[in-house]
Amino acid sequence: MPTAAEPPRSTAGAPEPTDPRTPARPAADARPFWPVLLPVLLALAALTRVPSFLRPVWNPDEGFLATQARMLADGGVLYDTVVDRKPPLLPWLYQGTFALFGDESLWPPKAAAVLAVATTAALLASLARRRWGERAGWTAGLLYAPVSVCLGPEDAQAANFEIFALPFTVAAVWCADRRRWGAAGLAVAGAFLVKQTGGAVLLPVAYLLWRSVPRGRERWTALARLGAGSAVPVVAVALATGWRGFLFWTVTGSGSYASFAGSELHVLGRGLGNTALVAAGYVGLLVPLAAALRGRVPGRRRVLTPDLWVWLAASAIAVLSGFHFFGHYYLQLLPPLVLLATGALRLLPADRLRTTALCCALSCSVFLGWTAVADDTELEHARRVAAAVREHAAPDEKVLIWGMHPEGYWFADRAPASRYLTAGLLTNFSGGRDGHRVGERYGVEGGWRTFRAELTKDPPKVVVDDSRGKPYAPSRMPTLRSFLAAHYERVERVDGAVVYVLRAER
Template structure:
């Protein structure tokens, strides 16, 4: 016989017409109806979480708006965008080792808002961080519930600035790559293989190492789709949707140039030879900085791994570890270990940390949240007091070049600060915006593999032709004792000795002006 607690009978009891919304009347002893008992309404998830994520992203990236730019990558992109707007051709008269999506984004922002400020790109970076957090929250919610969704999304945002401010606050390649990587895993987790392939393509077209997210996507496919025709079809869909956009972009730009500059032409740059100790030291330092920035995620993860908690393998699943390992391999590629490379590790760490907190007792969450708040405060404070010596130097050098070159005259900055072109508002005399492309100098090499013969293949004949056909009015030697000084570059040394005279020294840089005749 059904009892008063029988769920079927209870479901048939009508609610009182006078009861407040969400309240029901339940049967009591002998079938009498008890007073209405209000039931808890589920809180809306996205209407609450999305504004929080956008607000957090905006607050943590306030320092990015305090300076015109934070690192040379932004200056390189801004100068590229101006060159493209003036009719330059990507991978021909405008070159870099990166894919084209971000230069196009800069160009589009300049076309709409003007090219005198990077604030539209900084605002777009805020949205990119918020979008990444939302995708991580959705993935965690699907796997472990709404609480885990909040944890993954909210804790990702402060962790995303846990690096040197020059790396964390810049509107650079990595920050715009992250939404695509998170989207690729989000789609693969839902067996949307075409969309996952498109997301991997987007990540690759922002920066080549973004393509590493293909590995966890394929792993999820392999686990989800049974062997046979269905798996082959799913793999074909994923692969085609990854390769097709990349092929279209290659054809739209210039497939030979695209292939050379993004894949085959960086052998010397990716070599580990030269300044091994310096590079290893940088890698260890930036690893330690990231660990401090992600301490609120790493502590619970370490606790779960060390304790071997029951159910650990069902929550901290293999695909998340594969994603982390693929991202670590992407950071290692190139053997340079710049701080902004490490941003690629933060999304998988956010999901792993959220999964660990899902397994741990509730008391772990406030401690992890407090740890994230404290580390975020430290890194925001670092951003507030960080020096601006490089930025100030680039401005002074740009002012000197502008004094000697008119608005329609070209200049050449022989150094590693392409932002000087943007500050000077003068057209570059060469498609090679840094001496690094011509000499293989890149952040710390001691000279062992720096020189004309180590530059990008075929670059010096093109460079000399540019200087002969349309010589710059001003050349600024900004090497300042570095191993790429003109005295070590025979071609440039000849040009300066034959056609230029030294007019002044500015902050260690030497300014040369072309002589008549």
Template structure:
């Protein structure tokens, strides 16, 4: 019989008095309950620690950051000719114009309709409602990216993706990043398409792709990562075919409905088939390539806080990188790169479409790296964001000032009910002048193929949009403008090189003034 000093008896007593091992608690957002021990340990009794709410904290931060980073947007009436084109289109539509007939552009209709609706509610004297809508679009894109990152890598990654997207979203030339342009309003739809596809909501993903396409054609490139996610998530067979059918139908039906509503012939011509000369690499190749290299370098600086972690992970061959930096993210980035290349113009605002997939790739890389790398990346992004905001504050306004002076000159010679024609590449001139355009073609580029620095042998009447010159001549004959302003300033689309316009000026108009190199002609009474 064991004694009181028996070690066996003592061991039994110790085991009986030992507390039970601590229970583990699963943290919401953890993808694997089995790894909870590595996250949180807490005893079964006592006060519990409730996780801090995610969205009630993040959404206000994203909204505030988006508003702060777009302050330069409100410092000017507009930032680039795209805003001027949309504003003038909206006024023409409000006055009874018909899209893809008496109001034309090479873009889908959602953004012209948004401008028209904003003008109907707030008036057409200012673009501030559209600039405010751009703030909402940036915050919405950031929130969707945060949701994707949180689902994949946890709440810290969600915060990282959302905040870093807002910081890098202004990392381009201010006239590209601060404008209420097509890309800014395309990106919420592209992010939503990937968000839905990531959750196997194929119908909603198709609708989001349709929305992106109807803002700008290149937004439809997000269909590729959506299909890739579907292909990986749904097993072969009837289920995959049904999912593909749902995705395709929900993409095609809204586009078809808009085409029918606007007149399908005009819609197809102006958004797809009528831009052959524009989407060409020939003409001023070196100039276009130089712009592409410059804007690529600017993007690299603006996204340095994302690109450097990606490079670090690639160079160190960090374990697990293929499970985090998954193929669908690279497919999205590749599709966005193709969208940037399309048209061979390399305008800075095209590069905005690359930012969402780069943000998720950078966030994934930071998830694999130590926390101190996240802090350095955030600091780098904040500093570059501040630099680009400073650029926006001090950016040169010479061209904008020129446009306003030319518009003032046209307004002096044409009454409120008289039409004018600005022969140049600044459709915002009509908006500043507050005079109706004499033609549906708001830039000389549509009539001559001069665009984005393209010059030389690919510019002229024969290279304009198919069938545009007979329509243009008929417009000038039936309702001749009171004032024609030649704002070509010696470029290759000057009236002296356009026989039809040169004849009209010589036969019916008198030169009355020269403003900053632009020549003002007034219709003669003889």
């Protein structure tokens, strides 16, 4: 399949190049493309992400990453005394920005997220320009940033995993489109090392290789380069962090988390709700694509090429994996949708481009407006809990916040007493369960044994029961319940959370 095919004459009157296999090129008297577009993309990314700087954290993932980064900076060991079910690149990014700019604010990773969005938009612009010309390049680049914030505020504005995985994802396709198979493999590895589902981009990359490289020695050489580029960085990171821990926490240790048994209706409701929300936010892309598919538009198959559909299908599989359907998961659908919509607009009358631009701008405005009135109840709760922790624990004393908001550790500026920063890791509630398959028996393998040893060796000065009626309450966890009864006394209730302090030895 020619990866840079130019479509036949569209209804907008665009001329055909003499050789459809030749990438579209700007006219000799055209204005500079990148010197103009890149500053615009950076400004647009910054503008659409202004709300991300207006709150210290937007969701617990940011609090988890910030606390992890502090633990790593204090000598913690990833996948040993600092754990999560994610690959290491984003914790390392947070740690690096904290080392350079301090750890009192999350503005450095939030600024890095702006750069990640602008980079993704630029790569999409480059892909579209190579295939369909400069106008398409501008279209793809300018569509991405506004639509990327058309999610719930806590999903759209957080400096989260998908935001940083997508530049690698698009870079992988960009390299494959140019037959740079080793570089494509490195980009696939980068996407995987930010979040496991980022590795799904290997499917469209492999498809492009199969379609564009002739059979025989040349194809085997390309496969070897792609495989080496994909595998070597992952293996190197696994060896650097300890391959057993890396394999457990990123692949084999999430069986209970990935299952939705017992919570089918709960998960289905979230999936339907977030899918409807995303469809509303992405409507500016979906409408022209549907119009191009519905009508008998000349050149449709040469523009909406199979590799783009394979990419979209792989992204959909990534969204479905784990059966949790959190809003930020859907960001992986956006890059292929932007390119498909750009291709569709290439085939449709010129006025459709204006309509699409207005629709995307309106959607962006609505979702940005949502951030201004978004509920901050949980944020204020975490701050009040942190204030209580600071009151009862000195700066050098460890604490345990038994809940789902690890940002409490970061706000309190107190070291966690355990490597398990949320109750979910020990009870399986982190998947958003509705009460089924939540308990000690469903936590990570060996977790309660390690947790008990941590608490026994160095008991935290303060324990906060932040379950607030959730199914992971200490009353349902025999190990924690008996530990609290034996060593702690209740001192106060803060906004529904119960604060315990270590009893003095007699």
